[in-house]
Amino acid sequence: MNVRYAPLVITAGEPAGIGPELCVQIAAAALNVVVVADKHLLQQRAQQLGIDLKIREWDRAKWEGACAGRLDVIHVPLAVPSVAGELNAANSPYVLETLRRALLGCQSGEFSGMVTAPVHKGIINDAGIPFSGHTEFLAELTQTPQVVMMLAGGGMRVALVTTHMALRDVPDAITVELLARVLRIIHRDLACRFGVAAPRILVAGLNPHAGEGGHMGREEIEVMIPVLDRLRAEGMNVSQPLPADTLFTQHKLSTCDCVLTMYHDQGLPVLKHASFGQGVNITLGLPVIRTSVDHGTALDLAGTGRANSGSLLEAILVAAQMAQFERLSSGPLHERT
Numbered sequence: 001m002n003v004r005y006a007p008l009v010i011t012a013g014e015p016a017g018i019g020p021e022l023c024v025q026i027a028a029a030a031l032n033v034v035v036v037a038d039k040h041l042l043q044q045r046a047q048q049l050g051i052d053l054k055i056r057e058w059d060r061a062k063w064e065g066a067c068a069g070r071l072d073v074i075h076v077p078l079a080v081p082s083v084a085g086e087l088n089a090a091n092s093p094y095v096l097e098t099l100r101r102a103l104l105g106c107q108s109g110e111f112s113g114m115v116t117a118p119v120h121k122g123i124i125n126d127a128g129i130p131f132s133g134h135t136e137f138l139a140e141l142t143q144t145p146q147v148v149m150m151l152a153g154g155g156m157r158v159a160l161v162t163t164h165m166a167l168r169d170v171p172d173a174i175t176v177e178l179l180a181r182v183l184r185i186i187h188r189d190l191a192c193r194f195g196v197a198a199p200r201i202l203v204a205g206l207n208p209h210a211g212e213g214g215h216m217g218r219e220e221i222e223v224m225i226p227v228l229d230r231l232r233a234e235g236m237n238v239s240q241p242l243p244a245d246t247l248f249t250q251h252k253l254s255t256c257d258c259v260l261t262m263y264h265d266q267g268l269p270v271l272k273h274a275s276f277g278q279g280v281n282i283t284l285g286l287p288v289i290r291t292s293v294d295h296g297t298a299l300d301l302a303g304t305g306r307a308n309s310g311s312l313l314e315a316i317l318v319a320a321q322m323a324q325f326e327r328l329s330s331g332p333l334h335e336r337t
């Protein structure tokens, strides 16, 4: 039991998805974590899975560490009972409330970081709430103008310039300013949060063959190369735009600390092919630590007990390592910059 440090907080995510049962599954491991969810939902999923679970309401003053088979829970009530595998838009405000509560706890020092189980982006929008992902939602709540989604797994780190947007909108979104901001955040956070002294970043081109000298698209010449040249002149170790199809070879990966891709499905399929179920999603640039699973709500598995908790456990481990690194450094990142 480790009670010297503030626990991590886990949000259980979409109530009809696998998030609640993953939280139930990891109770056996007695980790230094607190869960934000509806306590009745957790108990019901535990019963469904045949797991003997004790639930105790979180009381910071009485916290004396985790105990195998018990979860410490911050109770946020569902709007309506949830059936595994069946989405209900009435519970979308609940999902967002769990995120708000977890974030508040991180900002106040109650928790050392937050780990998120998957939410269902579609049903939140169906509820009339514009929502594209935790990454953007947490950036908005913390008034952080720029954050970066980075996933780690299979021995690689893959970051994205654009996240949840239609492919049609991607080329116009990749501007000189955005690319520079994203690269600066990756450079800073790899150094300050992960101890990578001089991060080496390989940058994927947007177009096939990185534009083939302008014959297959001009974004590399007109937008990317000028930014990359400028950042290199400032001392950052960033490549030229590289053809994305050969960027993920073992040889190339062994020469870098992170690959920067231009859009969601340029980078993430590669990473998930290498490590699905063990990968971790990390939001760089936030004033708090936030990691997440590499998978979605898996409605097809919800309630069956067949969901794998590997990625959630990795996400907890990475958040704990980041928190430890922060303690050994000089405090929260946002207070150091």
Ligand SMILES: NC(=O)C1=CN([C@@H]2O[C@H](COP(=O)(O)OP(=O)(O)OC[C@H]3O[C@@H](n4cnc5c(N)ncnc54)[C@H](O)[C@@H]3O)[C@@H](O)[C@H]2O)C=CC1
Pocket (backbone or CB within 6 Å): 018, 116, 117, 118, 119, 120, 121, 122, 134, 277, 281, 292, 293, 294, 295, 296, 297, 298, 299, 300, 301, 306, 307, 308, 309
């Ligand atoms: N961090 C988050 O909140 C994320 C949320 N999502 C959301 O999840 C929803 C569903 O997305 P999909 O693309 O269908 O991806 P998904 O990851 O939910 O499912 C893809 C496939 O992987 C399987 N799978 C997923 N997690 C698993 C686990 N832990 N153990 C065993 N098998 C697992 C599923 O059964 C399914 O066959 C969408 O609304 C999406 O926006 C997707 C990715 C991340």
Ligand SMILES: NCC(=O)COP(=O)(O)O
Pocket (backbone or CB within 6 Å): 132, 133, 134, 135, 136, 268, 281, 292
């Ligand atoms: N594909 C990754 C993903 O959708 C996770 O997004 P977020 O909810 O962490 O922003």
